[in-house]
Amino acid sequence: MAVEERPFTIEAKAEEYEIRKYGSNLVAETTIAASFREAGKRGFRILADYLFGNNRSMTKLATPKFNTRWTRPERVAMTAPVTQMRSPWGFLVQFSMPSSYSLATLPRPNDARIHLREISPRRIAAISYSGSWSEAHFHLKRNELVAALKRDGVHTTGEPVFARFNSPFQLWFLRRNEIWIEVTP
Numbered sequence: 001m002a003v004e005e006r007p008f009t010i011e012a013k014a015e016e017y018e019i020r021k022y023g024s025n026l027v028a029e030t031t032i033a034a035s036f037r038e039a040g041k042r043g044f045r046i047l048a049d050y051l052f053g054n055n056r057s058m059t060k061l062a063t064p065k066f067n068t069r070w071t072r073p074e075r076v077a078m079t080a081p082v083t084q085m086r087s088p089w090g091f092l093v094q095f096s097m098p099s100s101y102s103l104a105t106l107p108r109p110n111d112a113r114i115h116l117r118e119i120s121p122r123r124i125a126a127i128s129y130s131g132s133w134s135e136a137h138f139h140l141k142r143n144e145l146v147a148a149l150k151r152d153g154v155h156t157t158g159e160p161v162f163a164r165f166n167s168p169f170q171l172w173f174l175r176r177n178e179i180w181i182e183v184t185p
Contacts, residue, residue, distance in 0.1 A: 016148040026097040033090035036135040043093025055107035081163035123183040
């Protein structure tokens with residue numbers, strides 16, 4: 001299934017990773033206080049429910065007598081990746097929103113656990129891999145990325161981000177995954 005992905009430019013490449021520059025983007029996010037695996041599953045379901053129509057459309061409906069906002073549900077296209085990172089309150093799970101929306105035009109979530117916000121432009125060190133979404137695999141690849149960045153003198157900030165690009169129905173060995181860590185200027 002073809003889905004929109006966040007555009008980026010590659011600033012540098014090493015054997016294990018690349019440094020990318022991402023522009024700003026909009027996300028729908030929720031925080032889940034659970035294990036790595038359970039947070040990913042529960043966060044995905046909550047956010048997918050929002051995309052599939054548990055929201056209030058911000059599309060204007062012009063009528064001869066009224067200029068009102070339509071409150072019908074609006075289906076939002078799926079994008080990639082779905083990201084997950086540790087936060088002080090559990091795990092923050094995010095869906096990137098399609099570039100056709102602005103913060104003002106995104107449908108408003110009916111679920112109070114979902115927040116919409118804009119993420120500022122940033123530079124990211126990314127390592128790609130295929131395989132399972134297990135926490136052990138995440139830690140293995142995260143450690144590989146951290147060691148390579150340290151070896152190369154690249155300074156980072158913030159928590160590592162687990163980025164999943166495929167549907168949960170994709171065969172595990174064909175899944176595209178990445179670990180991202182923000183690079184300091």
